[in-house]
Amino acid sequence: GNSVTQMEGPVTLSEEAFLTINCTYTATGYPSLFWYVQYPGEGLQLLLKATKADDKGSNKGFEATYRKETTSFHLEKGSVQVSDSAVYFCALSDRGGGADGLTFGKGTHLIIQP
Amino acid sequence: ETGVTQTPRHLVMGMTNKKSLKCEQHLGHNAMYWYKQSAKKPLELMFVYSLEERVENNSVPSRFSPECPNSSHLFLHLHTLQPEDSALYLCASSQQGGQGTGETQYFGPGTRLLVL
Numbered sequence: 031g032n033s034v035t036q037m038e039g040p041v042t043l044s045e046e047a048f049l050t051i052n053c054t055y056t057a058t059g060y061p062s063l064f065w066y067v068q069y070p071g072e073g074l075q076l077l078l079k080a081t082k083a084d085d086k087g088s089n090k091g092f093e094a095t096y097r098k099e100t101t102s103f104h105l106e107k108g109s110v111q112v113s114d115s116a117v118y119f120c121a122l123s124d125r126g127g128g129a130d131g132l133t134f135g136k137g138t139h140l141i142i143q144p
Numbered sequence: 145e146t147g148v149t150q151t152p153r154h155l156v157m158g159m160t161n162k163k164s165l166k167c168e169q170h171l172g173h174n175a176m177y178w179y180k181q182s183a184k185k186p187l188e189l190m191f192v193y194s195l196e197e198r199v200e201n202n203s204v205p206s207r208f209s210p211e212c213p214n215s216s217h218l219f220l221h222l223h224t225l226q227p228e229d230s231a232l233y234l235c236a237s238s239q240q241g242g243q244g245t246g247e248t249q250y251f252g253p254g255t256r257l258l259v260l
Contacts, residue, residue, distance in 0.1 A: 073234055073251035131177055131189030131200060132249060
């Protein structure tokens with residue numbers, strides 16, 4: 031079956047630090063990969079996605095590259111801000127075009143200190 | 145209203161009660177989902193509806209009963225729940241498309257459920 035593994039944290043960084051949150055996956059097909067973010071008291075918001083190998087998703091200064099050879103989709107940001115404090119979820123969908131639930135990692139709680 | 149809305153946002157119920165959670169999507173999507181988010185666990189997919197038909201049911205106990213009367217609305221009917229069912233219940237929607245579209249799911253804010 032499908033699975034997603036990510037570091038759970040909490041990850042605590044100072045403002046303007048470099049961020050990496052690791053994510054690796056196992057899937058039976060050719061999945062699409064996603065990063066979602068959840069702010070306190072809210073639902074999940076799509077942060078970025080990539081649909082095929084070597085694609086790079088980017089949004090709000092965050093980036094992640096779909097690495098098929100290492101089955102990874104690590105999230106990076108060059109300079110984090112206090113407002114980036116949230117829980118980040120890596121997820122995959124392996125039924126392109128069909129309605130398919132996402133498989134999520136456990137989430138990484140990110141805390142950015144001023 | 146825009147996006148995906150869920151009501152109520154908070155719910156407290158006893159184990160003998162019957163209640164329903166409501167989800168509405170204003171995005172014109174044709175697929176809807178229920179997820180359960182518990183502390184320290186990954187989000188768990190509960191049900192998937194595509195074109196108003198249930199296409200997936202991930203071994204969810206029968207005390208949870210979904211209903212999708214049309215493509216914009218999704219309900220989760222609850223009865224005789226257990227304390228371990230306390231969680232955040234998230235609804236999502238997406239547009240089922242062609243191969244490789246990497247369909248994005250859009251989530252509502254969730255209903256925080258506490259079962260006493």
